[in-house]
Amino acid sequence: MTRLDELLQQEAFTDADIVRLLGLTEPDDCERLRRTAYDLTTRFIGDKVHYRGIVEFSNRCTLNCRYCGIRRDNRDLERYDLNREQIIESAIWAAENHYGSVCLQAGERRDESFVAFVEDCIREIRAGTVSEHLPEGASITLSLGAQSSETYQRWREAGGEAECMRYLLRMETSNPALFSRLHPHDFAHEKAYASRIRALENLRAAGFQVGTGGMIGLPGQTLSDLCADIRFYQRLDVDMLGMGPYILSRGGDMRDEGMLDPGPLLQLALNMLAVCRLVLRDVNIAAATALQVLAEDGREQGIAHGANILMPNITPRAVRRRYQLYDDKPCIDEEPTDCRACLAGRIQRMGRRVGWNEWGCSRHFHRRM
Ligand code: SAM
Incomplete structure (x- = not known):
């Protein structure tokens, strides 16, 4: 047994172990890490991949995150809001197509x-998606940024039982200096490090299944920073993770800072998914859409490296182009039906099953409740 094989068998990891695993580049070593993460996923979570149909319902944003294509000061963007009927219709489309779960995402407003x-x-989605194959209606993930604890309470109560309400709030990076470089504080509602952490704590107190995560490969980010991110997720005892590679955005304010080359960036992002699976074990991990910018089968590679959640885009095609968080965002010219057909085939070819009509709750959430 090599030293790497011994390391991969461990149940606990030092920071030095984590940094070593994150930095693997030799194909053989990367494959060993991938295999271990994949096997742990099927052992702790099972062979099902669960879908959350994502509705990007507005690109209006009060924040000015420098990496983001829909940031407030990007004037080259036509702003849109889907109305209530369009959002409910998308959620019903998802439920009728056997997705047990939807995700509502938008820019940040309070x-x-x-x-x-x-x-x-x-309320409408919970009521409108009750059907023969979804007798308790769809579960909902919200991804609407840092809000007050009262707002979290209201949204959580509107959804009914705790099992069906999740919230994804990425910390983006746990390094405070890097965080403040990404989020200039020129506005009363600006993302602030401490308030983001408080928001994550408030989400948990409100009874949500809580997800966080960050961008991988940010300019100036080190392997130790990514290791610190994993420690942060551990400390917070999160139920879900949504992490993806940082991709340059023409609409952002970081064009001069470059981004990592696609090959090394993809490997780093996949290593991060795999190491999170090794360390955090039974949490739900999403294969971010941004992986697909780096490789056509990027999301499937995410599943092969320990992710168990996919978020097919179910936003109406007419507005998709205006929700470009980063350049070359995939599927912007497709209809929800196209995404459904192409993804399901890819999952099956990997020998995995889609958890149709299921909420796909975080095992970790069940364990801690
Ligand atoms: N406004 C909410 C928030 O900040 O939590 C939700 C919407 S926000 C656009 C969703 C996520 O997009 C962010 O958490 C960020 O990680 C990701 N994102 C934005 N710009 C990105 C980029 N250039 N590359 C990769 N991910 C990006």
Whole structure:
């Protein structure tokens, strides 16, 4: 047994172990890491991959995150909002197509009309997706940024039982210096490091299944930073992870800082998924859409490296082009039906099953409750 094989058998890892695993580049070594993560996934989670149909319902944003194509100061972008009927219709389409779960994502707003609008949509989706094959309606993941604890309470209660309500709030990076370089504080509502952490704690207190994550390969980010991110996820005892590679955005404000080359960036992102599986074991891990920018089968590679969640885009095609968080975002010219057919075939070819009509709750959440 090689030293790497011994390391991969461990149940606990030092920071030095984690940094070593994240930095693997030799194909044989990477494959060993991948295999271990994949086997742990099927052991802790099972062979099913669960879908969350994502509806990107508005690109209006009050924040100015420098990496992001829909940031407030990007003037080359036509802003849009889907109305209530369009959002409910997308959620019903997902339920009728046997997706047990939907995700509502948008830019960040905190005004009362937005909070009440989302609250209303949650109630309608929960009621409108009850059917023969989904007798308890769809579960919902919200990805709507840092909000007050009162807002979290309202949204959580609108959804009914705790099992069906999840919230994804990426920390983006746990390194405070890097965080503040990415989020200039020129606005009262700007993303601030401490308030982001407080928001994650408030989400847990409100009873959500809590997900966080970050971008991988940010300019200036080191392997030790990524290791610290994993420690942060551990400390927070998260139920879900949504992480993806950092991709340059023409609409962002970091064009001069470059990005990693696609090959090494993809490997780093896949290593990060795999190491998170090794360390965090029974959490739900999403294979981010951004992986597909780096390789046509990037999301499948994510599944092969320990992810168990996919988020097919079910946003109406007419507005998809206007939700370009980063350049070359995939599937922007497709309809939800195209995504459904192409993804399912890919999952089956990998020998995995799609958890049709299931909520796909985090095992970790069940264990801690
Ligand atoms: N506004 C909410 C928030 O910040 O949590 C939700 C929407 S935000 C656009 C969703 C995620 O997109 C962010 O958490 C960020 O990690 C990701 N994102 C934005 N720009 C990106 C880029 N250039 N490359 C990769 N991911 C990016």
